[in-house]
Amino acid sequence: MTTVLDRRGSRAWVDNAVRLIEADAQRSADTHLLRYPLPPSWNVQLYLKDESTHITGSLKHRLARSLFLYSICNGWVTENTTVIEASSGSTAVSEAYFANLLGLDFVAVMPASTSPAKIALIEAQGGRCHFVTDPSRIYDESHRLAAETGGHYMDQFTHAERATDWRGNNNIAESIFTQLQQEDHPIPEWIVVGAGTGGTGATIGRFLRYRKLDTGLCVVDPEHSVFFDAWRAGDPTVTGERGSRIEGIGRPRVEPSFIGQVVDRMVKVPDAGSIAAMRHASDTLGRKVGGSTGTNLWGAFGLVGEMLAAGRSGSVVTLLCDGGERYSGTYFDDAWVASEGIDLTGPAAVLDEFTKTGRWTAS
Known part of the structure; x- marks a missing residue:
């Protein structure tokens, strides 16, 4: 006797759910690619992919x-x-x-x-x-x-790392390169991202290889996160004992979505550097940005300084992950920063020197 079990009727809800999600995406214009103000004489452009403009406010x-x-x-x-x-x-x-x-x-x-x-x-x-x-x-x-x-x-x-189609289909990497097409240097030297799940880095790293693009992927990692240490050691079993102070990035373990093989460079960023860069960028842009954006910019500024020291022109892209309004009681609060034992004096001096001269003096 033939037995048939048919569950196709449940597809009606699936079809409508996908339609609702795609309709929501259609109602939202792509996020902006902002040009960070650097002196024109440097002939190096720095761009911020502004993910804070999503309806829920973040990447x-x-x-x-x-x-x-x-x-x-x-x-x-x-x-x-x-x-x-x-x-x-x-x-x-x-x-x-x-x-x-x-x-x-x-x-x-x-x-x-x-x-x-x-x-x-x-x-x-x-x-x-x-x-x-x-x-x-x-x-x-x-x-x-x-x-x-x-x-x-x-x-x-x-x-x-597996939920996003890294080959295209309007992922963040494809969007960045589409928006750069008319710029002075449409193929950036570097794209800089942080790692929380690792999914954004995996998407961008795979896309660069798939499209045969001569762009490096730099992943910045905050204090108390183990992505950098594990990548340097080639050991994904490395673990830490506490979480990151920089919300949205950094983990005490290497998450399954972190694909270290597609990363070209990693930078360990001190929390003082992340917070100082976040505040510096907020003053420069006239709007508050979050802590992970500060981590990204600390890494990006270092790469710009390296290019200037080598006499190279080009562009660097990083992410504005979310707005800073969520952090008024932490990263923007001097009392909170002091209570965490963080001294912003040194990083602030590094940023001031970079802004004036293009030299990156962070050790």
């Missing part, structure tokens, strides 16, 4: 969109799925937005010490927050909640 909006499409098309997320993520920051805000768009429940698993401001951002997008006392338990607790609810743990740290 993670792209990741969340890709993760939802990936999970839906894999059949992991359906019309009654509770979506769960291990995140207390921008990824949770963006995933909560897309879950709300699709009428799905969303739970962000986070440390109990998470600030009320971050919790409020997630809840404003319709998400719920689930707290753990031990931050190292967020992964296991996310798996447990998914099993308990019959939901899906999105797991940005594993799926970030």
